[in-house]
Amino acid sequence: MAQVSIKHVEKVYPAATGRRHKPKKGNANLKVTEEGVLAVEDFNLEIADGEFIVLVGPSGCGKSTMLRMVAGLEEITRGEIYIDGRLVNDVMPRDRDIAMVFQNYALYPHKTVRGNMEYPLKLRKVPKDEMNRRVEEAAQILGITALLDRKPKALSGGQRQRVAIGRAIVREPKVLLMDEPLSNLDAKLRNQMRSEIIKLRQRIDTTFIYVTHDQTEAMTLGDRIVVMKDGMVQQIGTPQEVYDSPANVFVAGFIGVPQMNFYDACLVCDGEAYCVELDGVSVGVSAEKCARLAARGVDTQDITLGVRPENIELAGAGDTALTGTVETTEMMGSAVHLHVNVDGKDSIIILQNVEEDGRHPSDIKVGDRVSFAFGGSVVHLFDREAGTNLEL
């Protein structure tokens, strides 16, 4: 176990190699300075002993680059990285006492599973008995004892990923880095491996830094999650904090499935009370939120209103509500997702798949007009221009 300190770390791919690192389509917002492309900008993070940190964000946001800088596979342009109090900026990867699990497993194809797991120990001249003990123990934890004499090509994707994790944990590293380790697995196996990583975490004493673009993995695995976009940290917090109080529109949209609904609305301030007006509907903001808004001196203004699909309910007759046309319905088993077109914008509503007030969600058909409403305690209020959360 070790503390990891990341202070003001930046990564710039120089202009000379700029062509290779030119921002790709989709992350054209990466900054291009005179030095080159700014892949990671002013990254600060304190990771406690044994903590499980997840870096999450869309492709090209700099999360893997950040992880590779911690691993020593990528040079740091500016800033400092400390592992267990030791500055490791210029320390070779092998001397950082870290291990890494790669997205594509990166197993040595010519070695058996045992050979793969023994390799880092052989290089560290660990005695044969100790080496065998550690390999057997790791194999037992990961359930790959029966596979020890097989070559990687004779293993399934899930088994290969287990071996990759095994190779990393036999080292008993201070920090275990995982770069999208489940991305190459199918959905079922991914869920299974996710729960195995949770169990693994309970069995081994190490600090985890985990990179993923899958917000479900981030929410389920991390003690804290770091949401990144265009090389910049958007928010750091526990999964609950990030879900309940997203720092900005990007985080609000990225965390949560299906993603949050956004509407252009107006926040009206009346003394210490606030209400939101959209499409002629007025929703009173809860007292708790009002207090936070008042404390920050928020005045009447145009805002982006965010509401999570699971916080929306179908309105009864006579309720003040938004109305739209159902465009598609998605039967998810325990719930039904409705895509409702409200003045040309898509709103998603999650309805529990149970009969309520004599109505069952399956009765709703494409083309039906539905009215829906939400309470003042579940709304998220963002500055229209900056996109920041007005309550934080």
Added chain:
Amino acid sequence: MATKKERRALSWAGSGLMAFLCVVWLLPVVVVLFNSLKNKLFINLEPFSLPTEQTFIGLENYETAIDKYGFLDSVGWTVFITVGSVAVILICTSMCAWYITRVQNRFTKAVYYLCVFSMVVPFQMVMFTLSLIADRLGLGTPWGIIVIYLGFGAGLAVFMFCGFVKTIPIEIEEAALIDGAGPIRTFFTVVIPIMKPTFISVGILQTMWIWNDFLLPYLVLDTTKYKTISIVIQFMKGSYGRVDMGAIMAALIMAVIPVVVFYLSCQKYIIKGVAAGAVKG
């Protein structure tokens, strides 16, 4: 649309044509084999006839080639030059290809294109200057010629190795780096074992070329001291037009046997190695 009957006829015709080409291809080798067992007087008179009781002399031509012309010495030098050159080519060019592929800059790009370009330059174009330079640098020895073979073999070898290294995920090397291996150890314990199919196919192609090469050793080596198999065979054509055809035929057969056996035992790797990198594995 061809009918089933027509398709079968076409198939037979194709097979017949291929069989004919095989015979045409193998006939010279068979003729050499038969003539190597005949008295040299009859080789010129009846080159295409089978050995008869009158013409058959057993292995006498083979004994002559070995005893009179020092064939075994030439085998020794050829083995030394071939093994040495192939080993040096494999080690140097695989390292070079690894560097070129992993470190991408103008220098490595220039080296790569230089290597590829060297494949299209015919030997005859450079042989005069080359033999002159080899002479000045004292490379006219079996040790020196290995350096020259490295230069000539590098083009194809670097080209093939680069194609393969591109298909090796860089994460494997990064994993080795994190596991504690330095670049040299990574190369020898991780990269080379992965490159094995290409390693073998490059080795086979280079072996066959160097083993059979005549012009380069003839121009560069001091032939009074060092003779390769092809030079010895050339020397069997004596002065004043005297040619020991029996010994030549026997020497040709002895020269070709090792390389044919070598090729047949390793041919599956050639296909594997040449195809490697063509598709994502």
